[in-house]
Amino acid sequence: MIGSLLIANRGEIACRIIRTARALGVRTVAVYSDADAEALHVREADEAVHIGSSPARESYLVGERIIAAARETGAEAIHPGYGFLSENADFAQSVIDAGVVWVGPRPASVRAMGLKDAAKKLMQEAGVPTTxxxxxxxxxxxxxxxxxxxxxxxxxxxxxxxxxxxxxxxxxxxxxxxxxxxxxxxxxxxxxxxxxxxxxxYILSPRHIEVQVFGDSHRNVVHLFERDCSLQRRHQKVIEEAPAPGMDAATREAVCAAAVKAAQAVDYVGAGTIEFIADASEGLRADRIWFMEMNTRLQVEHPVTEAITGQDLVEWQLRVASGEPLPRRQDQLSITGWAMEARLYAEDPVRGFLPSIGRLDALDLGEAVRVDTGVEQGAEISPFYDPMIAKLIAHGDTRDEARELLADALDEAVIWPVRTNAGFLVEALDHPDFAAGNVDTGLIAREGEALMPPALPSEEALIEAAAALAPDLPVAGFRLNAPARREGRFLLAGEPIAIDFTDAPLVEVAEPLDSVLITEGGQTWELAPFRATGATGSAAADGAILSPMPGRIIAVEIVAGAAVVKGQRLVTLEAMKMEHSLVAPFDGTVAELNAETGGQVTEGTLLVKVERQEG
Incomplete structure (x- = not known):
């Protein structure tokens, strides 16, 4: 077995490889860029080497620095993970030429499958069905x-x-x-x-079916069954599962046999994936499933195969790279249960899935399912790399059980203030077509808005949060034969909102809370008390008091030139059926007054300017 391993990658996959290497007693070496100096994979490895500045082209894509790091640390082998240099045949050859073990396929195999036209011709010659x-x-x-x-x-x-x-x-x-x-x-x-x-x-009802294959240097090749990766958005996989829904035993045997034949045609060693396109207009049929391409590396979605087979594919990679034969024969491999994986990204579905960067002040993904991640609470989501936060993998006895476990885990995920696609994933998992296994690569594009998560929490969640946030808020009125109303004004993710929580049970808190997080349907919002001197800018540090929202001025309690003290009420605004008092942010003098009783104002209007009292 290899004694030491350098991982030429970062984030989730680097942490994943370290976990298996540690279990096998293999010393690990991480590499990192400026942006990743404090990253989880750097701290988890036994040793770490800085390889450049933050952009990948100046660090993780510079093969010479990675090989130099292996020499410097005495690493016997290099594992490329996926992405970056994992399918770069020239880099693989450079590693081998440097006398370091390459944990991956032979460079010739990578080249053979690297060009789609050449690979398709090769597959046709090998008797593998092609589109x-x-x-x-x-x-x-x-x-x-x-x-x-x-x-x-x-x-x-x-x-x-x-x-x-x-x-x-x-x-x-x-x-x-x-x-x-x-x-x-x-x-x-x-x-x-x-x-x-x-x-x-072009296939009108396409399913994306792929088969995990593995070869060793003793010319053994096996498959570890299929995965279905049909739920895609703009050709990018969103949710993967194994086995494929609707795949009967005869079709599975034919497709998996074709995948093994494809791997044998290029004398394949290591982990690889044969991707097929299926015309599912009449269900999955062996005569309507065709070779698309081969990925000559470990796939992002490999955990679902691990879940249904009980095998550790990274361990297989390390054993094969060490010259050992495959850990299992084909007749020793079988499918147990069902697994699904969701890719949790720092992106905002509401804003066209734009990446969301920043510090993860709150991150709790629970313990109900397997979580592969390269970040933790307090980490920064960087603009330099793929915005994946984690992969969540659920395994159950049936497809419905796995799907519900995964949906529940995403539903309860707490992530703040970075926005994520968790709510979108919950909606996708709960969609009737996906739930029934009737999925093709066009489902997300067809459904569009139907898969968008709600913009606001439910009324029940808001009421519960408001009661916890303002348990001793003064009552707002009296109703005959009914309890006094408890209602207040709050900020929901920085936007003003009025909440009536009269019917919520009284809550006891040890001390007043600055804010609470509401988690529902995979989304997280922050609810905070509304304060006229708060984050809306209604009383900025320079003394400019702005209207926090559109409304009507119902009282002006000062005049221009008047002396005021911190906290003194200056103007009262009526909006959203509630009164809001704007107060002086500090002791000073009213230098400017632009408010008059009865006047209508828009959000951001300068109402009062207070000049700070000197001395």
Missing amino acids: PGYLGDDQSPDRLQREADAIGYPVLIKAVAGGGGKGMRRVDQSEDFADALASCRREAAASFGDDRVLIEK
Whole structure:
């Protein structure tokens, strides 16, 4: 067994590899950039080496520095994780040439599967079913147009060197082909430095089925069954599961056998994934599942395979890299239960899934499911890397059990103030089509707004939080034969809101709370007391008192030039059926007064300017 291992990666996958290495007694070496100096993977490793500044191109993508770090620390092997340099055949060869063990496939295998057209030809020669299409050397627009017309529309134009959803165009009719081809080529040239394309039949009810394969240096190859990664957004996987819903034993046997044949065709060693596209318009059938591509590395979604097989795939990688045979024969592998994985990202679905960066002041993902993460409470989500917070993996006896476990874990996740896609994931897991297993790669695009989480907490959650936040708030009125009203004004994620919590039970707290977090449906909001001198800017440090919201002025209790003391009421505003008093932020003099009784004002209007009293 390898004695020491450098992990040429960061975040969640680095921590994942460290966990298995430690269990095997393998010393670990982390590498890190400036942004990751305090990262979890750096602290968990036995040793860590700084390799550059924050941008990945100046650190994690600089192979020479990683190899130098291995030499410096005496690491016997390098594990690339996924992403970064994991499928870079030149880097793999450099590691081997440096006398360091490469925990991955042979560079020749990576090259063989690196170009989609060459890989497809290789698979055809090996007898692996491939999607109907054209991948010839003649790349003239006229030839490509003729081939597309012959295949029949819709077709998909794909960059030969593409990946990550780039360099792909769907074409529904012949007259649109030329423009789509030109656009695809421009993007391919800009992204990959290669504008060659291939054409495939576009599948109208596509399912993304992939098979985990493993080979060793003794020419053994096995599969560890299939995963379904059909729930995607813009060609990026969102939720993965194993096994695939609707996959019968005969179809599974055919697809998994094809995957093993594909791996054998490139003399594969290590962990790999054979990806297939399925036409599921009539369910999963072996004659409608075709090879798409091979990922020559460990996949993000490998934990669902680990869950249903009971195998540690990182351990398999380390044993195979050490020259050992595969830990299990094919007849020793079986499926137990069902597993699902959700990718929890720091992104805001409401704002078009834009990344959300910043400090994780609150992070609690519970203990009900497996959590693979590279961050912890207090960590920073950096703008330099993929915004993944964690992967949550649930395993149950049935698909429904796994799905409900995962939904419950996401529903209760507490993350603040960074925004996440947890609420979106809960909505997706609960969607009737997904719940029934009727999923294809277009589900998210079709459903759109139906998968967006609610913008606000439920009334019940708001009332409960308000009662905890203001248990001794003075009553607001009296009703005959009814309890006095308890209501107040609060800030919900910085926005003013009025809450009537008359019917909420009285709450005892040891001391007043500055705020409370509301967690519901995978989303977290902060509720705080409304204060006229608070965060809305109604009494800024420079003495400018602004209207915190639109409303009507019902009282002005000072005049220009008057002396005021800190906390003195200056103006009373009526808004949202409540009165709000704006007070002096410090002792001083009224230098400016722009408020008059009865006047209507908008949010942010300067009402009073107080000049600080000197001395």
